[in-house]
Amino acid sequence: MRKLVLLCALSVFAMTSVCAQDTAKKQTNPPKKAKATQTTPTPPVPKPSPEMQKLTKLFNGRWNVTGKIQDEMWAKGGDEGSGVEVAKSGPGGFTSISDAKMTFKKIGPMIGHGVVWYDESKKAFQGIWCDNGGPTCMPSGEGKWDGDKLVFLGEMPMGPQTIPVRQTYSNFTENSFEWAMEAGDGKGNWKPEMSLKYQRAVEAKKAAKN
Secondary structure, three states: OHHHHHHHHHHHHHHHHHHHHHHHHHHHOOOOOOOOOOOOOOOOOOOOOHHHHHHHHHHOEEEEEEEEEOOOOOOOOOEEEEEEEEEEEOHHHOEEEEEEEEEEOOOEEEEEEEEEEEEOOOOEEEEEEEEOOOOOOEEEEEEEEEOOEEEEEEEEEEOOEEEEEEEEEEOOOOOEEEEEEEEEOOOOOEEEEEEEEEEEHHHHHHHHHO
């Protein structure tokens, strides 16, 4: 009986010692905490400026285009033509991209591609135009709103010299607008070069049915 009591006492002592050692180890070497995952904040997605949003709202769409060339240097007696232009927003909505195909009675087909964007540093629209009329593209100059008209002032090569050019977008409605290009003499005088009228294609179809 004494031996049994002694064995039980030794067993309890042994278990107590093991538990004490285990507790000591835990206190000496506390469990490592998981490292907090550091996440890099995602930068906000840039959005088109209010100026660009206004422009694309006016320009985007498929347009039936009719127009005249007034400068006889392009066509003797002037010229008339018609065609289609499609304008859409570029990547991110930061540009307006247009593709035009027109046919004039005298000078024949005119195929063009243009891009317009807003330059915050200049507080003005910028643009470039390329067509089958020459091997180089023409900058549109700087475009700013003048009341309800959008006016671009730039330059254009004309023979051996460069002349001032003014392009004006006007008479905006939900389904139409007009465009005119004028050449300047550098003294404040302007001569009509070309003019176009845009009618939204969907509305033109409705009118034809009626």
